[in-house]
Amino acid sequence: MSQFDLSPPTAAQREALVAGLSDEERRVLLQHGTEAPFCGVFLDNKLEGVYCCRLCGLPLFRSSAKFDSGTGWPSFFAPYDSSHVREIRDESYGMVRTEIVCARCESHLGHVFPDGPPPTHERHCLNSVSLSFTENGKPLPNPLQRDGAEAQLAD
Numbered sequence: 001m002s003q004f005d006l007s008p009p010t011a012a013q014r015e016a017l018v019a020g021l022s023d024e025e026r027r028v029l030l031q032h033g034t035e036a037p038f039c040g041v042f043l044d045n046k047l048e049g050v051y052c053c054r055l056c057g058l059p060l061f062r063s064s065a066k067f068d069s070g071t072g073w074p075s076f077f078a079p080y081d082s083s084h085v086r087e088i089r090d091e092s093y094g095m096v097r098t099e100i101v102c103a104r105c106e107s108h109l110g111h112v113f114p115d116g117p118p119p120t121h122e123r124h125c126l127n128s129v130s131l132s133f134t135e136n137g138k139p140l141p142n143p144l145q146r147d148g149a150e151a152q153l154a155d
Helices: 011-019 023-029
Strands: 049-053 059-062 085-090 097-102 108-113 123-126 131-135
Touching: 059 123, 085 108
Parallel strands: none
Antiparallel strands: 049 059, 049 131, 085 097, 097 108, 108 123
């Protein structure tokens, strides 16, 4: 069970968070869009830290789970905590895939596929615009101003 508060933002909090998004972030996070491959700011990020939800700040993936999938999007073999990412069946565009969304705010993150490396054999394929990054040792984002785990440092 997560030590983070997974309750969704209030309507007022969500409105304030959405107001700070760029057009591209809105298209991807709120309208389930996909950014073009090989252009995301986190594709080649090699720093140690935690990737968080761009909208609500929930930690989603650790850099230690990141790998180069060759797909053009940041890829991870395991989430920060399995309860932080929710899977949804996606039948759009004539395909059957598994969409992944933030468990707290339901922002679109990307998709998960069963072709990743050990130990999970999963490839969580993310849009960079769905993420923020916090280097290890720095405070995690806390845009909802919640107490507890949200106030800790990235590890």
